[in-house]
Amino acid sequence: MKLSEIASIIGAEFSGEDLDITGMNALKDATTTDISFVANSKYIKDIQETNAGAIIVDASVVEHVPPSCVALVVDSAYWSMAELTKYFAPLVEDDSLPEAVVGEGSRVSSKAELANGARIGKNCTIMAHVYVGSNAQIGDNTILYPSVTVYRDCTIGSDCIIHANTAIGSDGFGFATNKLGEHKKIYQNGNVVIEDDVEIGSNVSVDRAVFGSTLIKKGVRIDNLVQVGHNCEIGEYSVMVSQSGIAGSSKIGRNVVLGGQTAIAGHLEVAPFTTFAARSGVTKSIKESGLTFSGFPLMQHKQWLKLQAKLAKLIK
Amino acid sequence: MKLSEIASIIGAEFSGEDLDITGMNALKDATTTDISFVANSKYIKDIQETNAGAIIVDASVVEHVPPSCVALVVDSAYWSMAELTKYFAPLVEDDSLPEAVVGEGSRVSSKAELANGARIGKNCTIMAHVYVGSNAQIGDNTILYPSVTVYRDCTIGSDCIIHANTAIGSDGFGFATNKLGEHKKIYQNGNVVIEDDVEIGSNVSVDRAVFGSTLIKKGVRIDNLVQVGHNCEIGEYSVMVSQSGIAGSSKIGRNVVLGGQTAIAGHLEVAPFTTFAARSGVTKSIKESGLTFSGFPLMQHKQWLKLQAKLAKLIK
């Protein structure tokens, strides 16, 4: 899309070269044909480093944009970014792609639906009422149980098991809100990448990334009714027990354990080999490895036990 | 159904005119051809106002029933009401209705199922393994992702997006229990109404009303794995984050935010522009607008922060 068209869509002032823009991306991941945005002053420092060809900014930020990058100035960069994501959203299904390809030895139910552009590896079992979207890719020996939905562009590795009624790649929970309290959808144009040897339970939701990928690494075990927000990264062999959830953009190291009903807020990092007892509420990053936490607010498990002893005394 | 037949089904004493009864409804919504019930003494005051043609009551309540309304006297009005709902329940699917109608420009997967009487608007995308029930109605430009189930009689507006494996219109959790601890189902003969520009995530459950409608108003945003109980009303542009839930008959004003894993009990009202931090537990109505709450039991967020500071001291 021409930069001039983009400017017209979002009602931006625009001067400079009329670039061809092929995508939207975060500041740090953008290339010269991408457009990016700054909607929060804490990201101003990252503007100098970006390779983005153009950038959507509020008037207050425009002075920080280097000459190498065309600035589109708007009232609300976040709202305009949301507006624009719609124009970069791929079709829900792309019939122009070639028919789905299925590897040798795979068993695909006649009641499954493989969209054009889907690719299934060897010796897979794709059961009834499964949906695999355009450009989605499944490795070898993987089982998709009935009514699993794999949205377009998502990839699942080899030797994986996904249980019934689980959704891989539903849209992340993203929208801009204006002063009237109205919302505008941020189209989630990224995907989900699930590596090899991952097992995911039934009725799980793994959201696709807004840009880039939600990543579930090798050997992860996810129980039933778990939520994985957009752009999360779950480290190797980590374990999420039933009804736990991780909000957007958090990164969990390897062999982390989330007890049942545990919740991790967005944009955090959790060190490897951390254990969260059931129903922990995590709102800060964990930097030291190998510790065990409990409670909400979160504290080390031994502190939590101490607190409960104090409270028990309080009642007497 | 003749009132005499109803009396016979529930084993009620019956004298007076043998009316034709066409439905069951709550006291305040009932019309002259409806039958209603009083199962809780706190609703006795509403009997005078009702337009119901007949009413199921315990012996202790019969004196409050006005002469305009025929009283059916039973041992347990709640149990008898439950018994009777079965006889007013529509067929799960109604083949006698005309074939489903699909508007111009809509794309319906050959692997979707549209029951007789379903109506799909223009330019919709109805993906594989979707089910749209009898008399259910979908507006224009709406996307139903794979394995979405829309039960009969529910309506979804225009410009909505419903993500994979979500159930719209499953039965509310209603039953009567007798002294032996046995349960009798209260058939949920109402529906769900979702207005325009609503987005709902994957693996969400929105229950149909027992009578009347569960209502999700314009612009609402619901994340994954959320529960909306029967007869709830969610105000315009309100936001429910993942794994939150609302029990039956609660009314939430506009632009209310429920943080992740927040729960709201039944029969409450929440003022507009209220924010609940993650994992709030709401057991009382909120009357003042614009405040932020946390915790369980719920308190204003600043109080909660104060409490946590006190508890932190307690451990030292």
Added chain:
Amino acid sequence: MKLSEIASIIGAEFSGEDLDITGMNALKDATTTDISFVANSKYIKDIQETNAGAIIVDASVVEHVPPSCVALVVDSAYWSMAELTKYFAPLVEDDSLPEAVVGEGSRVSSKAELANGARIGKNCTIMAHVYVGSNAQIGDNTILYPSVTVYRDCTIGSDCIIHANTAIGSDGFGFATNKLGEHKKIYQNGNVVIEDDVEIGSNVSVDRAVFGSTLIKKGVRIDNLVQVGHNCEIGEYSVMVSQSGIAGSSKIGRNVVLGGQTAIAGHLEVAPFTTFAARSGVTKSIKESGLTFSGFPLMQHKQWLKLQAKLAKLIK
């Protein structure tokens, strides 16, 4: 399978009779043609009572194995047991079984899938996109709403209602973990048994047992988005409100009520007629019947109210 083959798979030392082993089972349920295991020293006392033909043990346990039982000695009995479960896992679908049988008066959607060996009773309603697996059995008058998945070998009684997108019989969350933090799946070769007159909401997960059955007894009511772990037993007429969950192997008596978002840890027992208020966290068995509990850590409800009053004072 010959015991010598098993020994070879798990790399065990083996001497004694080369038995024919037809299954794997827990110590107390194993018969003479089963192999069992001891992975936890607290089960050593049960070894004397077992009828298992063979038993997988660590070197430290071998001295407790009676002469009637062949011991296979390995480095990690739990890991070896996990390894072996794969060899006893039935096919995901078994085409060699006879075609599904449907009872008189049942209505089965042409878009439902009944695997070979499935049996549906009389007057059932099996809606679009339902899956009923090999050897699964449904009683009479039962309704399976769209996109319900019933895994192979599970049984559902008569007069049951299962709402949309619910999974019955997905794998329990079982795996062994070695010193490198890698996981090995424990195949869940048991099933789920649901008795008569049970209603289950939408987006519910009921996991199959590792050996034996997960059991949901007569008259139980389960709301939406509920988790039932493997090998649980839910007593007659018990009630699980939305977003509650029970971890593996817990046994709940009759007429127990779990309030919304309540969680019960694994391997516990709960006395009949116990009530848990919303969001209770249960980590110990409840032995006395008829009490009401709240909170996490759990306490009697009146204690919890007292604690909240004390905490409210603390803030002032």
